[in-house]
Amino acid sequence: MLLSEIHRNTKEKFDELKIQTSEIESRTIIKKILGLSDKDFIMDIKISLSNKESEYLSKVILQRLSGKPLSRIFGSKEFFSMKFDINEFVLDPRPESEILVEKTLDLIQENNLKSILEFGVGSGCIIAAILSNSIGTKAVGIDISEKAIMTAKSNLIKNGIKNFDLIVGDWGSSLDRSFDIIVSNPPYIKSNDIKNLDKNVKDHDPLISLDGGCDGLDCFRVIANQGAHLIKDEGYILVEIGHDQTKGVEKIFENNDFLLINKVKDYSKLDRVLIFVKKKIKK
Numbered sequence: 194m195l196l197s198e199i200h201r202n203t204k205e206k207f208d209e210l211k212i213q214t215s216e217i218e219s220r221t222i223i224k225k226i227l228g229l230s231d232k233d234f235i236m237d238i239k240i241s242l243s244n245k246e247s248e249y250l251s252k253v254i255l256q257r258l259s260g261k262p263l264s265r266i267f268g269s270k271e272f273f274s275m276k277f278d279i280n281e282f283v284l285d286p287r288p289e290s291e292i293l294v295e296k297t298l299d300l301i302q303e304n305n306l307k308s309i310l311e312f313g314v315g316s317g318c319i320i321a322a323i324l325s326n327s328i329g330t331k332a333v334g335i336d337i338s339e340k341a342i343m344t345a346k347s348n349l350i351k352n353g354i355k356n357f358d359l360i361v362g363d364w365g366s367s368l369d370r371s372f373d374i375i376v377s378n379p380p381y382i383k384s385n386d387i388k389n390l391d392k393n394v395k396d397h398d399p400l401i402s403l404d405g406g407c408d409g410l411d412c413f414r415v416i417a418n419q420g421a422h423l424i425k426d427e428g429y430i431l432v433e434i435g436h437d438q439t440k441g442v443e444k445i446f447e448n449n450d451f452l453l454i455n456k457v458k459d460y461s462k463l464d465r466v467l468i469f470v471k472k473k474i475k476k
């Protein structure tokens with residue numbers, strides 16, 4: 194059988210279920226299971242599937258058709274060109290969060306920032322991407338989930354990252370030092386909206402990584418309040434937000450002596466990252 198036939202059969206199954214990324218997902222599955230490369234697709238090589246390969250391929254296609262994301266099926270995800278193990282205790286890293294990393298790296302470089310705090314590390318993808326792309330920086334990462342912290346630790350070690358301290362905690366309640374910059378992609382979905390989320394999100398991402406309370410803004414209130422004490426004067430806070438939360442989040446941070454200095458849009462041209470600076474308090 195030609196590789197293009199296997200690819201077409203797989204893609205068609207995904208198309209029937211309106212999986213928008215059918216082309217790339219079909220290729221990814223086939224490449225992974227058969228150990229092939231993009232070049233093999235270009236050459237359209239002949240394949241004879243062993244029984245084992247054929248069974249494995251069918252099993253993965255069925256899992257995907259049932260709504261399980263590929264990252265959950267294979268247990269890993271690429272983020273900022275690094276590989277992260279994913280399990281039921283951590284959010285599946287989203288491509289949009291790479292914007293948060295890019296903007297943080299710009300600020301670190303422009304202002305020679307050294308100490309970073311991340312609230313809600315999950316798989317560790319954000320803190321790992323920041324540390325591996327900045328020199329001389331140190332980071333503390335917090336998560337309320339012990340299992341998430343264990344996953345993040347293992348991911349940072351596997352990616353050869355040093356200079357980090359990962360702590361189980363309820364936001365910054367156990368911290369007594371200040372940082373140059375705080376970053377967070379907190380849970381920000383309204384509790385009542387969670388049931389309407391896509392199956393591949395609501396059935397697979399942990400509730401604690403999604404639920405932002407009644408209006409979706411609960412975590413921002415705590416982060417802004419604690420951030421005011423945990424950040425140095427003129428330090429920065431970057432937060433990832435939901436597309437309709439700009440005004441609400443801006444107000445919360447302004448009430449805690451932060452000034453909004455930049456709004457960054459994602460690939461769909463929606464506000465995704467807000468950057469605040471802590472106002473210098475006159476004594």
Ligand SMILES: C[S@@+](CC[C@H](N)C(=O)[O-])C[C@H]1O[C@@H](n2cnc3c(N)ncnc32)[C@H](O)[C@@H]1O
Nearest residue numbers: 284286313314315336337363364378379380402
């Ligand atoms: C949206 S996920 C972000 C995970 C990861 N940073 C990422 O972007 O892929 C939010 C994270 O915040 C953590 N979290 C929720 N409530 C928390 C709290 N009270 N204190 C610390 N972390 C919390 C969750 O366990 C989850 O890992």
